Amino acid sequence: xxxxxxxxxxxxxxxxxxxxxxxxxxxxxxxxxxxxxxxxxxxxxxxxxxxxxxxxxxxxxxxxxxxxxxxxxxxxxxxxxxxxxxxxxxxxxxxxxxxxxxxxxxxxxxxxxxxxxxxxxxxxxxxxxxxxxxxxxxxxxxxxxxxxxxxxxxxxxxxxxxxxxxxxxxxxxxxxxxxxxxxxxxx
Numbered sequence: 001x002x003x004x005x006x007x008x009x010x011x012x013x014x015x016x017x018x019x020x021x022x023x024x025x026x027x028x029x030x031x032x033x034x035x036x037x038x039x040x041x042x043x044x045x046x047x048x049x050x051x052x053x054x055x056x057x058x059x060x061x062x063x064x065x066x067x068x069x070x071x072x073x074x075x076x077x078x079x080x081x082x083x084x085x086x087x088x089x090x091x092x093x094x095x096x097x098x099x100x101x102x103x104x105x106x107x108x109x110x111x112x113x114x115x116x117x118x119x120x121x122x123x124x125x126x127x128x129x130x131x132x133x134x135x136x137x138x139x140x141x142x143x144x145x146x147x148x149x150x151x152x153x154x155x156x157x158x159x160x161x162x163x164x165x166x167x168x169x170x171x172x173x174x175x176x177x178x179x180x181x182x183x184x185x186x187x
Contacts (some may be wrong), residue, residue, distance in 0.1 A: 004029075008052070015073075086148070095146045
């Protein structure tokens with residue numbers, strides 16, 4: 001287990017669940033949340049919560065330097081929700097932030113986990129294999145696929161100890177009540 005784990009997007013549904021899990025396992029977790037966001041999912045959790053603007057490369061570099069993590073998990077994303085449709089924000093968080101984190105992780109020899117999305121595969125007739133060709137069909141999916149390619153390239157050519165984990169239909173505690181499963185459960 002790393003001496004300190006940095007989780008970006010820690011105020012989100014997936015990030016908060018991962019922070020909570022690792023914090024209960026005794027890991028020192030630094031939970032990076034969006035400035036001005038409401039980190040309600042992290043209330044009562046044994047993690048250090050810090051605000052960081054991931055779309056600002058200098059802010060992200062400062063976060064990485066100050067936290068000095070032993071591993072980084074990038075759970076932050078923009079565009080996963082239908083109301084998040086600004087392409088520039090998707091590029092900043094989903095691509096440029098990943099590139100900045102990769103550079104840091106290579107320089108410091110720190111493992112990196114990029115949380116991808118099933119959206120990267122686009123519309124396919126059945127469950128794709130990991131080797132299935134990516135065919136993104138939205139701005140969000142294109143930016144997540146670009147991030148996956150950055151991680152894969154850096155792992156193959158630049159010495160990054162990194163991996164992409166593509167998530168599928170995740171639901172559970174602390175999910176946004178406007179999403180499908182909470183809506184179904186409510187009705």
